[in-house]
Amino acid sequence: MVYSTDGLVLREVAVGEHDKILTLLTPSEGRITVSAKGARSSRSKLGSATKLFTYANFEIYKKGEFRYAKDASITEPFFGLSDDIERMSLAAYLCEIACDITGESVSSVDVLRMTLNSFYAIAKGLYPLPIIKGVYEIRAAGISGYIPDLEGCAVCSEKTPKSGMLDVMNGCIYCEKCAEKHLNAAQKEMYEHPDLAERIIYCRMTPNTLAALRYALFSPPSRMFSFELKEKEEIGYFSHACEKYLLHHLERDFNTLNFYKSLF
Template structure:
């Protein structure tokens, strides 16, 4: 038996009454475990088998095969997220990003802390769009596609500010190299600065950030196209988020 702090990244139903939980733990990394009977109303495992739940889990795990949850103590159910359709969509997106770029059974205290901090911020009503962009920037490292945001992607000289970001070349362009990619995305200097800040910062230090509409739109565009170009992953939760966003605009 192993006792570990864990976050539930996602769950799937298994048979009539069981659930398979994808847990993120600092000590064992990401692991899939069976929660037997978790779908039964009387089950003690019901409340700790929900997405985004944070708890201490007692697990039976072996070298091979799927582990089993013996019991668990709830630390935080993040009820404020699960009871809100929008927050649920944002959390699902952030946890999917983390899930897709995390290997099974590779311990990472850093990624666990990132996930937990992001969910706490979302529950505490921090700006969800800022949190999603922060997740995207941070996960570039774990996905192995970290862009160099401080040097020109064309000539390598230091770039303090820019007005163009080249997806194809994979970073900002200096003033001499603006013409090297005619499809480069126009961005404000503030957009590059925020990307740099997010890349370098300790997520626990995120204060209140006021981000203008232009910068939001540009960050979203740069990150989305960068992921599309380099990550090789289609995110399931993104389509739903896009739908929600449209609905918000129409409303």
Template sequence: MLLKTRGLVTKSVNFGEGDKILTLITDRYGRIQAMAKGARRTKSKLMAGTQLFCYCDFVLFKGKTWYYIDQAEIINTFHKIRNDLARLARCTYLIELANEVVQPDQPPGKLLRVVLEALYMLAGEEGNPEVLIRAAELKVLACAGFKPRLGHCASCGTETDAGYFSPVSGGVLCPACEKVDPYGCRVSPGTIGVMKLMLGWRLKKLACLKVGRHTLKELETTMRAYVAVHIDKDFSSNRFMDSIKNNVTGRLE
């Protein structure tokens, strides 16, 4: 039986002589593994549409172990992502994160739309890429059930503006509850405010948001700790991004 779905290629592993095993985040079947037979052969009709970041209309059939790709009609390749190493690292991180939180057989709904919107904007060089990637990261986590609590204490629920963030507790802690997690981190109220905007505003609107370097650094550190606690995965894309930042002096925007 042939199945039709739209999907984003979020991982690609070479297999055998000329095949690929892809991970797709599809709008109808959630995260799936799909074999693209012969996709690495130059004359293959599947070659173009099975590259990383390709968003396609797929026709699949289901085998015993995985799906097989019959057709891949390209909607967008996001090829400009590859023109810049920092952009590539950020986008790779985003799809790696999405792969971790999207479940098989569960339509990802809004989560896939957030990832696609972020890729459209990053490929189109809209907005500040660092702001966009932090916002997309927060939105993806929120869609997956990991929305951090920001206006209220994650332990007692009291309304608070305090700047103490506890990854383990899942958000900010009021002064009375700080002792719950000695490994939390001080975060300036401005950074918490930016996180709230990132969760509340659409990415398009966030493209106009001006965020200072200090706030961006704090956001990155806070979110890195938050993701490390809630998502059990060592993101190679983050190590890659760190090495770019350490080796390249100057602007990464």
């Protein structure tokens, strides 16, 4: 069976002398593995379309469980991603997240769209990298089913508190007043149960970072970065909270994230 699909190259692995195995993120089939025979040969028509971070239309031949790329034409090469090591390593981290939160035969339209939008923003230098990273992380957590309740303080009745604290483990927020009481109780709990210390994570939220977090989670993909967070300190709070939230709920670490962070 031969068919065509759009696909974003999330991973490429060299095999033998001339071949590659690709991991593609596609809209309707989700994350798929495709063999690109001869793609590393200089004469191959698959060459540039099968490079990491490339968005292309692939003609795929399916035989049994295996897929082979017959032909490909580039839609968007995202050249700007390879211009510097920070951009490239952030894009690599987003690819690793995308691989983690998608599966085969599961529609991945949302993940594909937010990955393409993020690649575009990184390549064009449209927003600070910690903002792009944070938005992607918190949306990835939401898509994976871990949406924090940001509407009201989890302890008192205050609706939409403007600032306070994000409780990562419980996926909720506390207003300023309740945050202080809750922190005291949590410290006592950590003292009594040191094994819990790693799982109890609180992130400080200012009115702007909390508003940014709400926006980043619930805005349509086409406007996912259209909010303003200017203060460096607040960008730091936002980025830290998004990262902690995703890693905690996916219960894993990412080598590409460790590399990205080693650059700063």
